[in-house]
Amino acid sequence: MKYDEYPMLSVEEARDRILTHFQALEPETIPILKALNRVLAEDIVSDIDIPPLANTAMDGYAIRVEDVAEASAEKPVRLKVVADLAAGYVLDKPIQPGTAVRIMTGAPVPPGADAVAPFEHVEIDGDDVLIFKPYAKWKNIRHAGEDVKKGQLVLTRGTVLRPQEIGMLAALGIPSVRVHRRPRVAVLSTGDEVIDVSDPWQPGKIRDANGYSVSALILKYGGIPVRLGIAPDTIEALTTKIREALAQNVDFILTSGGVSMGDFDVVKKVLASEGEMHFWRARMKPGKPMAFGEIQGVPLLGLPGNPVSSMISFELFARPAILTMLGKKKLAKPTIDAILVDPIQRKDNRRHYLRVWLEQKDGETFAHLTGDQGSGILLSMVKADGLAIIPEELNSTPPHFPVKVMMLDWPEIGD
Numbered sequence: 001m002k003y004d005e006y007p008m009l010s011v012e013e014a015r016d017r018i019l020t021h022f023q024a025l026e027p028e029t030i031p032i033l034k035a036l037n038r039v040l041a042e043d044i045v046s047d048i049d050i051p052p053l054a055n056t057a058m059d060g061y062a063i064r065v066e067d068v069a070e071a072s073a074e075k076p077v078r079l080k081v082v083a084d085l086a087a088g089y090v091l092d093k094p095i096q097p098g099t100a101v102r103i104m105t106g107a108p109v110p111p112g113a114d115a116v117a118p119f120e121h122v123e124i125d126g127d128d129v130l131i132f133k134p135y136a137k138w139k140n141i142r143h144a145g146e147d148v149k150k151g152q153l154v155l156t157r158g159t160v161l162r163p164q165e166i167g168m169l170a171a172l173g174i175p176s177v178r179v180h181r182r183p184r185v186a187v188l189s190t191g192d193e194v195i196d197v198s199d200p201w202q203p204g205k206i207r208d209a210n211g212y213s214v215s216a217l218i219l220k221y222g223g224i225p226v227r228l229g230i231a232p233d234t235i236e237a238l239t240t241k242i243r244e245a246l247a248q249n250v251d252f253i254l255t256s257g258g259v260s261m262g263d264f265d266v267v268k269k270v271l272a273s274e275g276e277m278h279f280w281r282a283r284m285k286p287g288k289p290m291a292f293g294e295i296q297g298v299p300l301l302g303l304p305g306n307p308v309s310s311m312i313s314f315e316l317f318a319r320p321a322i323l324t325m326l327g328k329k330k331l332a333k334p335t336i337d338a339i340l341v342d343p344i345q346r347k348d349n350r351r352h353y354l355r356v357w358l359e360q361k362d363g364e365t366f367a368h369l370t371g372d373q374g375s376g377i378l379l380s381m382v383k384a385d386g387l388a389i390i391p392e393e394l395n396s397t398p399p400h401f402p403v404k405v406m407m408l409d410w411p412e413i414g415d
Helices: 010-020 163-171 209-220 236-247 267-274 308-326
Strands: 027-031 060-063 078-083 100-102 115-118 122-125 128-131 152-157 178-179 185-189 224-230 252-256 277-280 289-295 298-303 335-340 351-361 364-369 386-390 401-407
Touching: 010 277, 010 308, 010 401, 027 298, 060 128, 100 128, 128 401, 152 252, 178 386, 185 209, 185 236, 209 224, 209 252, 224 236, 236 252, 236 267, 252 308, 267 277, 267 289, 267 298, 289 308, 298 308, 335 351, 335 386, 351 401, 364 401
Parallel strands: 078 100, 185 224, 185 252, 252 298, 335 364
Antiparallel strands: 027 178, 060 100, 060 115, 078 128, 122 128, 277 289, 289 298, 335 401, 351 364, 351 386, 386 401
């Protein structure tokens, strides 16, 4: 099929076609502190009660309810304090009638005790404690298994591990856990004009912003970037680099540049000769030219060469692919409702993603363009909180038009 015969897909069609080629990667076992934001590949069932023993919810005196049943402000009950119990220690002997144990929060309740009188509700008289009111059974006591019971399913396969889940694993005595492994994503920039950040500048050259922004995005969303450097605009050079990526057992290949209709745009040609190309255009701006296909079973997404187009295409297509390989199910970027302050005029019937900064005022969120919206203006991304989405069917919008904004991050707005 000739390149101009491939249909131009909607954003949703392109994303859906891409995601059919991805699935959760095989599990690996890692220490729990390295598992933050990873996805469980196993169910977690507790083999203990938490807490393992009944313990006190506050500092006070462990007592027997029946000993203080008749206690009152006018006629307090006097109990002999026979022990002092801190958290981390146990008292093996049962509490006897007419006695109490001074006890600290979290300490196991002595056998026979069935309530705890807080410090602030009692008085001390020598070796005795005075109790001024009766207590209900189990008052201020946390029961064994109150949090988690032995045999309980605590975390299910597919759970994204947040700090609270890491803490729960530690509480269960689980030092390592099975999670889906992180995808290895090759990153390759293309173009005779592209030089590395450390190279001295020369007339006609540009530094490789894409290689670094794309690698940073891979890290941000949980992948492992495998940097391949820069390939000049020849089929031979690009083919060599892609074969190098395959030799490193990558799960996904991302290139930037070389995907439009120019004479030196070689990614599509290499895809066609070394593997299979599935599509190369999406009805969006910035970022219409892409190339997606497979080489030796490894998906390859050719991102546009302009830095803004590259980053936005990554967010829309590469990001959900990486999340899928990690085992995550929530793939959509969060969106909010906002009012686009600036009017828009365009004629291309493509979905536009406008870089905006957000302002909170009078209970509403206002979106302001970050400046020049050209696909080569990387500063427009630097200043952006999100991307205002202008649907394909709207060729103009008036000032203060309601829009959806796809959030890039969740900054504090309106400072």
